[in-house]
Amino acid sequence: MRFNDIVAVAKRELLVITNYKFSFLVLFLGSFYLGTYLSMAYTNLIPDPQIRMDTYLAFFFLSTEIACSWALSTIQVQDYMRQRCMETILATPLSLASILLGKSLAIFILSYIPSLLCTIIVFCQANLPLGLTALVFPSSVGWILFFISPVLLFGIICLNTLQLMYLNHSMGSLIAVFVIYLLVFRTGAHFSSGIGLTVLGGYVLGLLCVFLLSYIGLKFLKKERIVLAL
Amino acid sequence: MENNIIEVSNVTKVLGGHAVLSDINFQVPKGLVFGILGPNGSGKTTLLRILLGLITPDTGEVKVLGQNPVSMTREDKNGIGFVLEDHGVNERLTAYQNIDFFAQVYGLAKEKRRARILEMLDKVDLSAYIKKPVGTFSKGMKQRLSLARALIHEPRILFLDEPTSNLDPEGTVYIRNLILKLSSEEGITIYINSHDLDEVERICTRIVIMKHGNIMLQGAMADLLRPNNQTTLEVKLEESEAFPKLVNLLNTLSFVTHFKIEKGAAFIELIDDSSRLTLFNTLAQNSIPIKEITQIKNSLEDLYISIVKEEEHHEVQ
Numbered sequence: 289m290r291f292n293d294i295v296a297v298a299k300r301e302l303l304v305i306t307n308y309k310f311s312f313l314v315l316f317l318g319s320f321y322l323g324t325y326l327s328m329a330y331t332n333l334i335p336d337p338q339i340r341m342d343t344y345l346a347f348f349f350l351s352t353e354i355a356c357s358w359a360l361s362t363i364q365v366q367d368y369m370r371q372r373c374m375e376t377i378l379a380t381p382l383s384l385a386s387i388l389l390g391k392s393l394a395i396f397i398l399s400y401i402p403s404l405l406c407t408i409i410v411f412c413q414a415n416l417p418l419g420l421t422a423l424v425f426p427s428s429v430g431w432i433l434f435f436i437s438p439v440l441l442f443g444i445i446c447l448n449t450l451q452l453m454y455l456n457h458s459m460g461s462l463i464a465v466f467v468i469y470l471l472v473f474r475t476g477a478h479f480s481s482g483i484g485l486t487v488l489g490g491y492v493l494g495l496l497c498v499f500l501l502s503y504i505g506l507k508f509l510k511k512e513r514i515v516l517a518l
Numbered sequence: 519m520e521n522n523i524i525e526v527s528n529v530t531k532v533l534g535g536h537a538v539l540s541d542i543n544f545q546v547p548k549g550l551v552f553g554i555l556g557p558n559g560s561g562k563t564t565l566l567r568i569l570l571g572l573i574t575p576d577t578g579e580v581k582v583l584g585q586n587p588v589s590m591t592r593e594d595k596n597g598i599g600f601v602l603e604d605h606g607v608n609e610r611l612t613a614y615q616n617i618d619f620f621a622q623v624y625g626l627a628k629e630k631r632r633a634r635i636l637e638m639l640d641k642v643d644l645s646a647y648i649k650k651p652v653g654t655f656s657k658g659m660k661q662r663l664s665l666a667r668a669l670i671h672e673p674r675i676l677f678l679d680e681p682t683s684n685l686d687p688e689g690t691v692y693i694r695n696l697i698l699k700l701s702s703e704e705g706i707t708i709y710i711n712s713h714d715l716d717e718v719e720r721i722c723t724r725i726v727i728m729k730h731g732n733i734m735l736q737g738a739m740a741d742l743l744r745p746n747n748q749t750t751l752e753v754k755l756e757e758s759e760a761f762p763k764l765v766n767l768l769n770t771l772s773f774v775t776h777f778k779i780e781k782g783a784a785f786i787e788l789i790d791d792s793s794r795l796t797l798f799n800t801l802a803q804n805s806i807p808i809k810e811i812t813q814i815k816n817s818l819e820d821l822y823i824s825i826v827k828e829e830e831h832h833e834v835q
Contacts, residue, residue: 296622300611307610367610376606379570380623381595512573516533 289385297382297390298397301364305398308363315359316402323352323406328413337414342430344410346487349434352406353441356399361448364395368452378511385506388453392445399445400438407434429488436491443498450505453514523548523675523707524569529578531564531731538564539731542578546724551701551708553722555715555822561731562711563603566679569709570600583674596624599673599706601664603680609653613644616652617667624671638666642696658689665696675707676700682717690717697721719818727825734825742821749791750814753784756807767804771797785814 306312327348334340368374377387415423426434524546531539539561546552554562567573568580571587580587585594607616614635621631639645642662652660661681668676681697682690698721700706712718718725719739726736735742755761761779768777768786773793777786788794794813801808 292625293623296619299622300608300615300619303615304608304610367608371608371610372604373606373608375572375604376600376602379572379600379602380620381592382623511571515567515572 289383289389293382293386294390294393297377297387298393301391301394302397304367305360305363305394308367311363311366315356315363318359319352319356319399319402320406322355323348323403324409327352327406327410331410337418337424338427338430341410341414341424341426342433345407345426345430345433345437348410349403349407350437350440353399353403353437354444356402357395357441357445357448360395360398361445361452364391364449365452375515378514384453384509384511388446388449388506391449392442395445395449396438396442400441429484432488433491436488436495440491440495440498443495443502446502447498447505450502450509453509454505454517521547523583524552524709525579525581526565526569527579529565529568529575529580531561531568531573531575533564537731539568539575542731542733544726544733544736546707546709548707549701549705550724551697551710551722553710553712553718553725554728555712555718555725555818556728557713557826559730560728562713562728563679564731565728566602566677566709566711570598570677571595592625596671597674598677599668599671599675600677601661601668601679601681603683605660605664607652607660607663607667609655610651612649612651613639613655613663614648616663617670620667621670626671634670638670639663641669642666643692656689658685658692661685661689661693662696665693669700673706675709677709677711679711680714681710681712682714683712694721715817715819715822725818727822729826735821739818743818749788749794751786751788751794751797752810752812752814753786753801753808754782754810755784756809758782760807763804764801764806767800767806771800773797 327344331340331343331348334343378384418424425431522545524544526542526544529539529542530537542561542565554565556562564573568575569582569587571582571590574588582590583594583597585591587598611619617635617638618631621635626634636645636648639648642665644659644662644666647655647659652663655663665681678697682693685693694717697708697710701708708721710718710722722739724736724738725742727734753764755764761784764784765777765779768774768784773789773796775787775789777784779785786797788797798811
């Protein structure tokens, strides 16, 4: 596995996905709507701006990322089925790990950007009513979640892509994403009182699950399996 | 053995409980245009996938460039180019973007990449379409682009799966000439999977005919089209009155295995190729008024049909 291979695959995937202009625009705007309007509508009930931001980071930040990544995966599947390029790519010197990481990296970049933009908007929305005299930042747990969530997102996307390679469609990925989603969110059911270590625990557990599953999936994945499923 | 670029020994493969390949053995020497011929379902594509390291054989051994394709080093894999039946180009991307990806994968340095891509697109007459999405290309153009993609890293062997299938006559001729040029001018060994008998007969120097996962026949094209090493000549005479004299003469010649007079010509089968000169001398010495002599070849189609039919006949029995 070479870094350049991962970059080459990611670059190609970015070009392909953004080439589905209409679908890409619709899902980009949809993610933006989910990440800003919906999250604000729910968190506006929380009076403390720090808890509001923490709540956003714990639940809506990841939700936006996951929803966006899953929608992007459907574009990837659509392209995968139509173009029939996979066999050609598999016959090159690229390793399966490079293909998996490259494809996942492209989706990660595209789904992380709108989520990050939403976070900036939520941050401004929490601070503007206070007159920007003293900026309110997330709590330390909120910051940890902010930095963990992209890693968790990348793991989820890897798992998603793996299932796409195993099963040749994205139904499996929907189930996996939903399971991870439940795992993370169940722990933070009572979020109005602020996020605590239980939410963090849910994230860590989610992280362990996705990376362990991705590792096992990659270990047993063979080019033969993908080719014969095409 | 060192001269062989591909070696396939005792390869079998079972998929879904069905033997797709049974005890396949053949070698491909360097620099040849090698053809695998067979009807749909004969195992050609499975064999190609094994040679490209996409699937592993159940038994037997495969070597491409002296290495097992599955565990091949990156450097050795860079010696292999291929075009699969589905072209392998993404229609959403431009011609340049498609080739650029493969150039990166094969490790071409950034500074050389652009020049090489332009050179390859020029080679397949697609220079004017660099920035056009591949989705707007005809089938022939896509096939040419796939060839440019497969040649971007200067491979030593090129695998082609049905290179002219679904192409118009013009596209077929273009691809055929390009293949011959690659073989003769650049010394690239070419392996072709095809069920187009005419294409194989025109460009391949060595062939394997497969059916139901078995090799039915293999050898050099010239030998296969001349069964039992015999040579058949069609002899036309200036005067038809000379035929009885010719018949009498042919009856006395030991190197003539069989002959017949048909449609104003004599069809003479010789025991081997070297007897041709002896026959010419004998005819001249006996003052036979020769108008024209043509060497008759069996067509690949005749050979192929005879093999496939013979096999079907055995199956019925």
